[in-house]
Amino acid sequence: MNKDKVNVWKAALIEAADLAGMVLQNEADGHESKFINKIVKVIEGKLRRNSLSVAPYLIGMDHRVKEINxxxxxxxxxxxxxxxxxxxxIGKTTIAHVVYNSNFKRFKGSSFLENxxxxxxxxxxxxxMQIQLLSDILNGREVTVRSVSEGILKIKDVISCKKALLVLDDVDHMSQFDAILRMxxxxxxxxxIIITTRCAWLFKAEVVKVHNVETFNHDESLELFSWHAFGQDHPIEGYTKLSEKVVSQSGGLPLALKTLGSSLSGQSIAVWESALKxxxxxxxxxxxxxxKISYDSLQDNDDQDLFLHVACFFIEKDKDVTVKILDGCDFYTTVGIQNLIDICLVTIDGHNTxxxxxxxxxxxxxxxxxxxxxxxxxxxLWDRKDSLNVLREKNG
Structure with missing residues (x-):
């Protein structure tokens, strides 16, 4: 018997020891074969929890997950x-996948609710989502839920009986957050409980631990890009300068590095140069x-217009000066900028910029x-060339 099978049987024996209360007469009307099948199904369910699929090339992941672990x-x-x-x-879901895989076996029950x-x-x-959570915590057992309120009652019963790890991925509304806080x-x-979100305002009024995910540094960016573009941890000969340009344009954002690396993989230098232009x-x-998901989630047209103004004209400008100018254009600038900050579209540095x-x-x-x-x-119009052309046309 190989090592993997031995480990499976060991786990099965451990789980079988927890099956207190299963009585032959009660569980299967006295039929031994039915009773044995019942035990097998319960043990299979308890062993069913598997690791999640994780994206390849986990650059710099050890130090990103150390604090969470x-x-x-x-x-x-x-x-x-x-x-x-x-x-x-920026890689919030990938981080959640990695820490979940490393830790879910430490808990009696676990569930990862994505998207x-x-x-x-x-x-x-x-x-x-309630059905999935219940099924996960109950190790694959079939669950019926007819309404949200019924689901809440069933979840309360389940989570009160065993130490659980719950991951809620891509939460974007207060009601989703409140549902967990109430329980x-x-x-x-x-x-x-781990929650991934791009909405900072969700947790402002609550006592929770916060982990802010940072962009990749230059070396991490170049390595991640190279894996997707060349299938190795550095650029191939002749592509180093072009790769540096792509990395610079990506701003350390893993999504951009992966997407651009994959799209340029196998292409000629001429194609790369054209793509960069x-x-x-x-x-x-x-x-x-x-x-654009974050932009679309803004509360109203006023905030969306404010974001577009900042993106086109006010980056690296003093916040107070920006507020004075845009208030004069009938924007509710102070609250609007705070709304942009709360969904990670804008930040303000130590110099109020x-x-x-x-x-x-x-x-x-x-x-x-x-x-x-x-x-x-x-x-x-933010581009100088476009602005000059339009002014020339307006002046004949």
Whole structure:
């Protein structure tokens, strides 16, 4: 018998020891074969929990997950919540996958609910997530839930009986966050909850631990890009300078590095040079669509217009000066900028200066560029060449 099978049988014996209360007469009407099948199914369910699929090339992951792993393994009996937040495409879900795989076996039950934002928008989305959570915690057992309120009651019963690890990925609405907070006291002691989000405002009023995901540094960026572009950890001969340019344009954003690396893989130097020139004018569509989710989630047109103004004109400008100018244009600038900060579209540095990731900036400017092929018909002009051309045409 090989080592893997031995480990499986050991685990099965351990789980079988926990099957207290299973009585032959009660469980299968006295039929031994049915009783044995029942035990087998229960043990199979308890052994069913598997690791999640993780993206390849986990560059710099050890130091990114170290703090979270220590938090998960601190031995506390409190029910604690960790919020992992950052801009879209920065690797929040990948980090959550890695820490889940490293730690879920430390808990009696575990569940990883992915794409909550997207699923909750679908028909019966919340009910479907409740069913998955219950099934996961109950090791694959079939569960029926007819309404959200019924699901909450069943979840409360389940999570109160065993220490659990719960991961909620891509939370974007307060109701999703509140649903967990309301049940916090129902969790078994020592349970842990991880939430990934790009919405910083979700956790402002709550006592939770916060993990802010940072962009890659230059060396990490070049290595990740190279794996996707060349299948190795550094650029091949003749492509080093071009790779450096792509990395510079990506701003340390893993999504951009992966997407651009894969799109340029196997292409000639001439194609690379042309692609880089195009990227200076037209950002990659796949990257923009991912980042635009945050823009689309803004509360109203006022905040969206404010974001576009900042992206086109006010990056690296003093916040107070920006507020004074835009208040004069009938914007509610102070609260609007705070709304942009709360979903990771804008930051303010120690010098009170507005900052924006260059990919977020490019996304905003691309929204304006797509308003019309003719610059004079766009709502904003930030490019000096376009502005001069439009002024010349206006003056005849």
């Amino acid at each position: 220590l938090w998960l393994q601190d031995g506390s009996s409190d029910v604690r919540i960790l919020v992992v937040y950052g801009i879209g495409g 909550i934002r997207e699923i909750s928008e679908g028909r019966n989305g919340l009910v479907q 916090r006291d129902c969790f078994y002691p020592g349970s842990k 195009k990227l200076e004018v037209i950002p990659n569509g796949d990257i923009m669509n991912k980042l 507005l900052r924006m990731h260059q990919m977020i900036r490019d996304m905003g400017r691309e929204i304006v560029r797509l308003e019309s092929k003719e610059p004079e018909k766009r709502s904003r």
